[in-house]
Amino acid sequence: YDDFLALDDVSFEIKEGTAFGLIGENGSGKSTMLKVMARILRPDGGSITTRGKVSALLELGAGFHPELSGRENVYLNGAILGLSRREIDARFDEIVDFSGIEQFIDAPVKNYSSGMYVRLGFAVAINVDPAVLLIDEVLAVGDQEFQNKCTEKISQFRREGRTIVVVSHALSSVRELCDDVALIEHGRLIQVGPAVDTIDHYLTEILSIDPATLGIARRSTGEIQLQGVELLGESGELAGAVALGDSVTFRFHFNALKPVSDPVFGMSLTSSDGVLVTGTNSRDQGLSLEISTGPGWIDLAVPRLLVSSGKYHVTGTIYDATQMTPIHEVGDLYAFDVAEGNPKTSGITSLGGTWRAGE
Known part of the structure; x- marks a missing residue:
């Protein structure tokens, strides 16, 4: 068999108090890099150095037990992130309030929607007072109202001098949020630098998008x-x-x-x-x-x-x-x-059809 290097010779430094993005195509190694930063995975070679408490919101449901209730999972997830039961007690109401799922906090999380998973996971992650917050693409699952709350919380973290690392395919959001961005392809670091420069390089050199169409990743023009x-x-x-x-x-x-x-x-x-x-x-x-x-x-x-x-x-x-x-x-x-209208329906939409019996 051949060795497969998920990450190969990737080195960079993230300045304290900045927002940093990781971009690249699916399978490039972005999420692996985030797990190494969170110390979930240990690199076979090289080292990673962090300063302060690190909190991570990775793939959907990470750190949650499906058979436990939302309440029990807050304590489980908080413990994984290094909080004592007394510390979780003090922050529990704030966590649940931010998540917006008070009505379902005692239901098993196996019955939660993907959006509810993300709400609760993010609410726990930001309430452990991290010096470094790692966020994977899972935020894309939340509804717009919750995404706005998350964006405001991330902005607050930046004002407080905390460090944020984001993995995302939403290049417009990365451009708006991040100071610097690293581009990873096939496990190798292609470029690291200011967000605008790195994203433009990704679009032109990797995705072969004409520079004239780079507006897909630029800020709204506002006319x-x-x-x-x-x-x-x-x-x-x-x-x-x-x-x-x-x-x-x-x-x-x-x-x-x-x-x-x-x-x-x-x-x-x-x-x-x-x-x-x-x-x-x-x-x-x-x-x-x-x-x-x-x-x-x-x-x-x-x-x-x-x-x-x-x-x-x-x-x-x-x-x-x-x-x-x-x-x-x-x-x-x-x-x-x-x-509810007539006829009643289940699911998200109605077919609007009419039932007729054969004669």
Whole structure:
């Protein structure tokens, strides 16, 4: 057999109090590198040096026992991360409050959704007062509201001078969050340096994306600003409550700072536990727009809202004509509740069909 080196001659230094990103294609060794930093894996050669307490949020469910309740797993996970029972007692309420799953804290975690796993795992990880926080791609599982909470907490950690290491395929988020980034391919370090330079190198040299399309990883340009959403009923009135099967319209209000030719408006619906239910955009509907300077609105009319009862979150996006450069993106722009309708349904969506018996 041949030896396979998951990491080969990878060396870099992360400055204290900075945010550092690890990027690369699937199987490049990013998550392995994070596990080495967390001392879950021991390198066969070389060494790793850390200063202060390290807390890690790695793959989904790491450190959790599926048969135990959320409450019991808080104590288990806290102990793994080095907290005494008295320390966990003092932080328990804060952990549960941040996770937002108070109602299910005494249920076995084997019944948790992936979003609930991430919520509880992240809440524990940030409450052990780490000097270094390691985060794998699992944050992508959480819903937009929770991602916003996590982003704010990470920003707070940075202000407090803590060190953050992130593994992610979301290059836009890495560019926004990280000071420096390391690019790993096939277990080898390709480049390490400022986030913008390393991400651009990854896109051009590894993914062979033309530099003209690098907007996919750049900040929103901001020529048009989404300002809010209204949910309208069948007659155009503001809908106080909606049910499965209702006719509704999502009205997106915006303000254009200058004229924009052929922008693409989009929206996605996400359930309360972070599951993407559906997404659509104006280009898919064949709509071509010319936006003038000043306020305006655009409607998405839905003849029948075929989602089951529950709470849903709306993400709004505007992209340029190439659909590569974001103009403005707002997560959790609007939230609304859907009541049971007729016919009732199970799951996330309704087929909207009609049963008929043979004659």
